[in-house]
Amino acid sequence: MLSFLSFMQKLSAYHALKKESIRYPDSPIFHVQNNLPVRETFTEATAYIIHSDDCLQIPKDNQNILWIILPNGTDDTEIPDWIENYVMLAEPTIQTELTFQLQHILKVERRIEEAHYKLSQCLINRKDVNTILSTGAELLENPLFLSDTSTRVLHWSDLNELKKVDDELIQCIIKHNFVTSDLFEKYDYKTLLPNIEQTEHAFIEHSNYQKKKERLIVKIVIEHRYFGWIVVIPQKRPFEDGDCQILDILANVLSLELERNKIGFALSYRENLLFELISGRIRNQEEFNLRAKGFGWIPGEHFYTMAIGFRDAYQSDNQERSITAYKNHLGMIYPTYKAVCIGNILYLLLETEDLESVANNLDNFFQTYHLAAGCSHHFSNIIEFSASVEQSLEILRIGMKQNPRQNIYRFQEYNMPYLVSTLKKYSQPNYFCLPEILRLQAYDQEFGTDYLDTLQTYLFFRNVITAANHLHIHRNTMNYRIQKIIEITGLKLTEGEDLYKIWLSCLILGVNGFCPH
Known part of the structure; x- marks a missing residue:
């Protein structure tokens, strides 16, 4: 009225x-x-x-x-x-x-009142999501669809009508059921998604692209959480006055229906549970198992966490992309994955004992899209997921600095640098270094030599010729340097216990540097 x-x-x-x-x-x-x-x-x-x-x-x-x-x-x-x-x-x-x-x-105003009545009747009569969306499409006289925040389409009002739309994004969604990573970047979803989240009412997104129509968009919120959006395409007629208000009504009714039937939570329960593990709100495995069981998820006994980020993330601000664009792609390669995005890092919870088979399947994907992943150690208690998230991210950070061309960094390969990195967080790491190695470092700094790097390379290969080849020097030069190192430090490079202490000292002093593979 x-x-x-x-x-x-x-x-x-x-x-x-x-x-x-x-x-x-x-x-x-x-x-x-x-x-x-x-x-x-x-x-x-x-x-x-x-x-x-x-x-x-x-x-x-x-x-x-x-x-x-x-x-x-x-x-x-x-x-x-x-x-x-x-x-x-x-x-x-x-x-x-x-x-x-x-x-x-x-x-x-009469159109808006009619929409309010018809959509309210859908709610009163407990109509399902498809019926509510179809009713909304009839009122708006245009096709529409519902997506979650990963761009995955959950429901269509009229798929046949959308197939007629001359729109590159729509055809991509029809084919894959989500926005692929190349179009995610091309059409700047990194800006669009926060804009949807921050806009309280339906709005028209105008297009500057030849292959993309304008669309009417409204966000969906379930129990104060940003769940997704409804998109209306002007296929049958251009947008008219009142369309935004009608779409707002549709969004409110749909949110209530999703809340009432817990449909939204059934679609994203894994992500919700993983966030609660990270935040510490779930404190024991029994509680987690009980809650997960309600959604039909029975956790196994073998887990790894994989932190996935962009290979150039630490070097360039000009190639910012959203990791969300790759989340659905990964679902096609590894259908049983559970994932959560934090910032621009995607964390996969892998329920497997065989990490290598998963890594092999993902290696080409990471290579193609310039991604890299750090893997945690194996764990059997799901409550350790929170710690494994931090661990996998640190392995990714260390690996990308030491071997930037590698796609996947495994904990077993970087456990010693990780140990040193952990020491640095809680104490002064130099306390754990041999005084003789600190003396060698000081000598390098004073005279501009690189004996510490030579020592670390030699200890890694345990072979003069191989170490010399790696450093691109003659083996006689390598022998001279080893004798000079012994002279400066007084250490014996043949005794087992001393070798462990020397190796740890080198790692502490050069954890972000040398690590040949």
């Missing part, structure tokens, strides 16, 4: 107002009438368009009528006190055009 006050506010969007007086702002309005009636029989809940000369003909009992008064040139006619509700325009206007505008306002 459109009230006098709201009708006046909508009128002000078309015309400047000179005077107004609304004594009964909540009175309804259902009709628009051009000029005064011939027999002075006035209809209540009506807006009458009159000229200022006609004001004296207005009856005194008129509280349920709204008068739209047109000025006569520079006329400054006084409005009689008995006129209860009126609006005088600031400038003269063509009366027929004004009538059309006011009738259009009422027509749009």
Whole structure:
């Protein structure tokens, strides 16, 4: 129902107002009438368009009528006190055009009221999501679809109608059921997704691309959590006034239905549970198993966590991309995966004892899309997932610095650098270094030599010729350097316990440097 006050506010969007007086702002309005009636029989809940000369003909009992008064040139006619509700325009206007505008306002309002009634009936009669979306599509006279925040399409209103749309993104979604990573970047989803989340009401996203139509979008929120969005495509007709308000109503009804039937949570329960593990809200395995069982997830006994990021993430700000674009791709390669995105890192919880088979399947994918992954150690208690998230990210960080060309960094390969990295977080790591190695480091700094690097390389290969080849020096030079190192440090490079201490010291002093593979 459109009230006098709201009708006046909508009128002000078309015309400047000179005077107004609304004594009964909540009175309804259902009709628009051009000029005064011939027999002075006035209809209540009506807006009458009159000229200022006609004001004296207005009856005194008129509280349920709204008068739209047109000025006569520079006329400054006084409005009689008995006129209860009126609006005088600031400038003269063509009366027929004004009538059309006011009738259009009422027509749009009737569309919105019809949508509110029909969609409310869907909720009252417990209609399913598909029926609610189909009803919304009929009201909007255009096809639409529902997606979650990973861009995965959950429901279509009319797939056949969408197949007719000349839109690269729509055809991609129809083929793959989500937005592929190349189009994710091409159409700047990294900017679009936060924009959807931060916009409270439906809005039209205009397109600057030849192969992408404009679309009407509204976000879906379930229990205060951003769940996804509805997209309407102008396939049957262009967007009209009232479409945004109707889509807002559809979004509210759909959110209530998803909440009532826990549909949204059934679709994203894994992510929710993983977030709760990371935050520490789930404190023991029994609690986790009980909650997961409610969604049909029975955790196994073998887990790894894989942190996936962009290979150039630490070097370039010009190639920012969203890891969400690759989440669905990974689902096709590894269908049973559980994943959660934090920042621009995707964490996979792998329920497997055979990490190598998973790594082999993913290696080409990472190579193709310039991604890299750090793997945690094996764990059997799901509560360790939170710690494994930090561990896998640190392995990724260390691996990318030491071997930037590698695609997958396994914990077993980087456990010693990880140990040193952990030491650095909790204490002064130099305390664990041999004094002799610190002396060698000081010598390098004073004389510009690189004996510490030579020592670490030699200890890694345990062979003079191989180490010399790696350093691109002659073996005689290598022998000279080894003797010089022994002379400076006084250490023996043949005794087992000393070798372990030397190796640990080298790692501590150069954890972010040398690690040949």
